[in-house]
Amino acid sequence: MLPPLYLAQCSTSSHGQDLWWNDLVRLGAILLVCCALVAGLPAVVAAAAPTVYQNPLTAHDAPDPDIVESNGVYYAFTTGTTRLRIEELQSTNLVTWTVLPFPGALIEEPAWVLQGYEWAPSVAEFDGTWVMYYATYDALAGTECVTEATAPSVAGPYLNVSLAPVICNPGGDIDPDIFVAPAGGATLVWRGPDAIWSQPLSPTGRTLAAGSHSSRLTQRQRGWESTVENPEMVQTGGLTYLFFSGGTWTGPSYAVGYALCAGPSGPCGQPSYHPILGTTGAAVGPGGENVFQDGSGQWWMAYAAWTAGAVGYPNGARSLRMDPLCFASGAQPGPGSPIVPGPTTTPQPLVQSCPTLDPTPYRMAAADGGLFAYGGASYDGSTGGQNIPAPVAAAATDPQTGGYWEVGADGTVYPFDAPFDGDLTGRTIASPPVVGMAATPDGGGYWLVAADGGVFAFGDAAYFGSMGGQPLDRPITGMATTPDGGGYWLVATDGGIFAFGDAAYLGSMGGRPLDRPVVGMAAMADGLGYWLVASDGGVFTFGDAPFRGSTGGERLNAPVVGLTPDGPGGYWLVASDGGIFAYGSAAFEGSAGGLRLNSPVIGMMAA
Numbered sequence: 001m002l003p004p005l006y007l008a009q010c011s012t013s014s015h016g017q018d019l020w021w022n023d024l025v026r027l028g029a030i031l032l033v034c035c036a037l038v039a040g041l042p043a044v045v046a047a048a049a050p051t052v053y054q055n056p057l058t059a060h061d062a063p064d065p066d067i068v069e070s071n072g073v074y075y076a077f078t079t080g081t082t083r084l085r086i087e088e089l090q091s092t093n094l095v096t097w098t099v100l101p102f103p104g105a106l107i108e109e110p111a112w113v114l115q116g117y118e119w120a121p122s123v124a125e126f127d128g129t130w131v132m133y134y135a136t137y138d139a140l141a142g143t144e145c146v147t148e149a150t151a152p153s154v155a156g157p158y159l160n161v162s163l164a165p166v167i168c169n170p171g172g173d174i175d176p177d178i179f180v181a182p183a184g185g186a187t188l189v190w191r192g193p194d195a196i197w198s199q200p201l202s203p204t205g206r207t208l209a210a211g212s213h214s215s216r217l218t219q220r221q222r223g224w225e226s227t228v229e230n231p232e233m234v235q236t237g238g239l240t241y242l243f244f245s246g247g248t249w250t251g252p253s254y255a256v257g258y259a260l261c262a263g264p265s266g267p268c269g270q271p272s273y274h275p276i277l278g279t280t281g282a283a284v285g286p287g288g289e290n291v292f293q294d295g296s297g298q299w300w301m302a303y304a305a306w307t308a309g310a311v312g313y314p315n316g317a318r319s320l321r322m323d324p325l326c327f328a329s330g331a332q333p334g335p336g337s338p339i340v341p342g343p344t345t346t347p348q349p350l351v352q353s354c355p356t357l358d359p360t361p362y363r364m365a366a367a368d369g370g371l372f373a374y375g376g377a378s379y380d381g382s383t384g385g386q387n388i389p390a391p392v393a394a395a396a397t398d399p400q401t402g403g404y405w406e407v408g409a410d411g412t413v414y415p416f417d418a419p420f421d422g423d424l425t426g427r428t429i430a431s432p433p434v435v436g437m438a439a440t441p442d443g444g445g446y447w448l449v450a451a452d453g454g455v456f457a458f459g460d461a462a463y464f465g466s467m468g469g470q471p472l473d474r475p476i477t478g479m480a481t482t483p484d485g486g487g488y489w490l491v492a493t494d495g496g497i498f499a500f501g502d503a504a505y506l507g508s509m510g511g512r513p514l515d516r517p518v519v520g521m522a523a524m525a526d527g528l529g530y531w532l533v534a535s536d537g538g539v540f541t542f543g544d545a546p547f548r549g550s551t552g553g554e555r556l557n558a559p560v561v562g563l564t565p566d567g568p569g570g571y572w573l574v575a576s577d578g579g580i581f582a583y584g585s586a587a588f589e590g591s592a593g594g595l596r597l598n599s600p601v602i603g604m605m606a607a
Contacts, residue, residue: 050095052347056319057097063304063318064120064288070154076320079119080104086121086134088156094294106149108159114139124178126205132158133176133188138165144172146190148206166208169193179233179264187264191229195219196244198264215265217242222273223553224255233264234291237327241338242268245287250312254285258338274549274583276340280541282308283343291325299325301340326354339584341569346544360566360587361607364574365395368599369406375589377607380416394436397605400443404605409433411448421445421459431468436478440485451475453490464501480523480530493517495532506543520562533563537573548584562603576600
């Protein structure tokens with residue numbers, strides 16, 4: 001990503017003065033300490049180590065982060081969009097970060113570098129020398145290139161005295177990443193003009209290995225990848241991962257995906273059709289990712305993102321953020337699939353447990369009442385094959401017995417290992433067909449909702465209001481309940497949300513253009529967020545509901561008809577042909593996709 005060219009906030013007339021400025025700042029800090037000691041001031045008691053972090057970690061611009069650890073100190077090198085140079089931040093706890101004084105990490109460059117165009121740094125140590133690769137603009141060649149600088153210590157200062165860039169091909173080369181294999185050997189990975197490439201480095205790390213050649217790793221393959229850039233290679237668990245950013249970095253389409261590679265030279269394949277980290281809530285356009293381990297061995301993904309309401313320069317900032325990176329065996333699409341439980345914007349524990357991916361049972365219901373159970377979910381009967389007066393419109397799991405209900409479009413409820421608490425049979429109502437159903441937390445009742453927004457409560461389900469009899473722009477298509485059963489949301493096909501009881505209104509798609517109509521919604525277990533899903537599989541998140549991926553923009557065999565959460569870690573989408581799409585921690589346990597069905601699937605439910 002090419003940073004915007006801003007006027008420097010402060011400047012000096014030579015590199016010698018830059019060094020003088022750093023020395024002066026350091027000398028001032030030493031004098032302050034000495035004065036405090038002479039004055040007999042009380043010793044400063046070390047503050048307790050923080051146990052939580054909260055994104056964003058910085059308020060100012062810090063895109064394309066690269067975090068390394070040395071002697072218990074973390075150093076973050078970022079694109080210096082406000083100072084025209086690579087910036088360097090330091091932290092001892094990953095929570096509070098201090099920016100090094102101007103001019104930052106990089107203080108000297110050759111004449112061929114267009115000053116003010118330095119971005120996407122990557123830093124590693126080679127036999128006591130720290131090497132930084134970064135992208136710049138060759139003023140003589142007139143193109144983007146990759147070059148390197150060195151320093152005697154990780155903190156710098158870094159000097160670039162090269163006579164020419166390391167990599168500079170027609171069409172431009174940017175976003176370098178130094179990959180040092182656990183077994184030894186280093187590789188430079190970067191984004192070339194049409195793909196992500198790699199090539200072995202020499203033992204010094206300052207040049208490409210003699211006699212080596214570049215290898216093409218991956219290029220644009222998925223619908224969301226308007227570009228593929230910012231590569232980051234990692235090896236763990238016997239697998240080689242290539243993370244990358246795609247979309248447009250200036251807006252919400254930017255996201256992080258990955259490929260699996262046979263090794264640093266490839267070949268690589270993208271096993272997932274969807275990003276693993278994307279816009280969620282107030283975090284907009286996460287990307288420029290970096291993967292690192294903390295002192296305890298926990299994996300993290302550092303990245304930058306805009307804050308909703310301040311997207312784009314000059315008013316916005318791509319602030320530094322991080323969230324845990326999990327390599328969870330058993331997730332779709334295969335063993336060791338990476339999961340990032342984020343992007344988060346609320347306080348999070350520094351020590352986290354990755355989502356478990358134990359088999360998660362689920363069921364699907366078809367319009368004829370046919371029931372399909374997967375992952376060990378019990379089959380307790382269905383109306384499939386029976387002569388029912390109206391097609392099944394929705395189904396819900398009984399949280400008490402583990403059984404379920406099916407409900408017809410006419411409001412007839414069919415219980416299976418679940419109590420019958422009443423239905424609309426024999427009642428004359430003004431409402432159009434029933435379109436949704438939800439159970440109370442204790443399983444002692446349920447709600448039905450009709451297309452006009454009429455709500456009907458049975459058992460211990462309380463009535464909190466409805467849209468019945470009120471004008472709607474579009475019909476209601478589903479509902480979700482709060483965790484205590486004290487409220488519910490209704491969603492319309494235009495994405496409009498209507499909240500009742502203790503259900504909080506957290507936003508909607510009402511009044512915003514949609515490619516396809518919304519077909520359903522689901523709520524977070526904490527009641528502080530919800531998802532909407534459209535028939536093309538587009539997923540829209542509100543509150544603290546995380547985005548784990550979607551089929552939006554993909555060609556589907558059949559339209560999506562519902563979304564079911566697997567806790568906060570993931571969710572499933574189900575299509576009318578019974579196809580299942582699993583995201584995040586939601587495990588794929590099977591589907592009816594490819595089977596010949598008597599009636600289309602109308603929804604699914606966790607068992």
